Amino acid sequence: MRAHKLFHKKQFYHGGIIEMVIWRLPQENSERPHGLKYRLVYVKYGKRLVGYDNERGKGDHKHIDENELAYAFQNVDQLIEDFWNDVKRYDDD
Numbered sequence: 001m002r003a004h005k006l007f008h009k010k011q012f013y014h015g016g017i018i019e020m021v022i023w024r025l026p027q028e029n030s031e032r033p034h035g036l037k038y039r040l041v042y043v044k045y046g047k048r049l050v051g052y053d054n055e056r057g058k059g060d061h062k063h064i065d066e067n068e069l070a071y072a073f074q075n076v077d078q079l080i081e082d083f084w085n086d087v088k089r090y091d092d093d
Contacts, residue, residue, distance in 0.1 A: 002026065003037060007076075014091060016044030020083070022076060031059055034073055040083045042090070050086045052079065062086070 003023040010019045020040040028035040032054060042050040051063035052071060060073040064086060073079060 006036075013042065013087070014044070016042055016049070016090075018042050018087065020080065022079075031056060034075075036073075036076070038079065040079070042083075042087045044090065049090055050083065052083050 003025050005021065006024050007020065007022040010017065012018075018041070021038065023037045025032060025035050025037055036054075038052065038054060040050075040052040041048055048063060049065060052061075053063075054060045054073070060071045062069050062071045062082075071082075
């Protein structure tokens with residue numbers, strides 16, 4: 001069984017691009033106990049400013065500028081809210 005895309009949104013935002021994609025995995029595993037795979041990114045000036053993902057081998061984490069930080073996933077609504085809170089820090093740029 002393959003992953004099922006739950007959500008995909010791509011939009012222009014303050015001169016940059018935001019893309020959010022969330023998949024439901026066929027089963028939970030130790031790396032993704034919530035059963036989701038996700039990638040949320042804000043790119044501006046050809047550079048990733050904010051990114052949230054859970055690529056294999058790294059688990060849930062986020063990127064702010066050049067820094068990679070752990071992220072404590074709670075649920076999808078909180079994930080999106082946290083992502084937008086970090087993106088909005090760049091509104092005045």
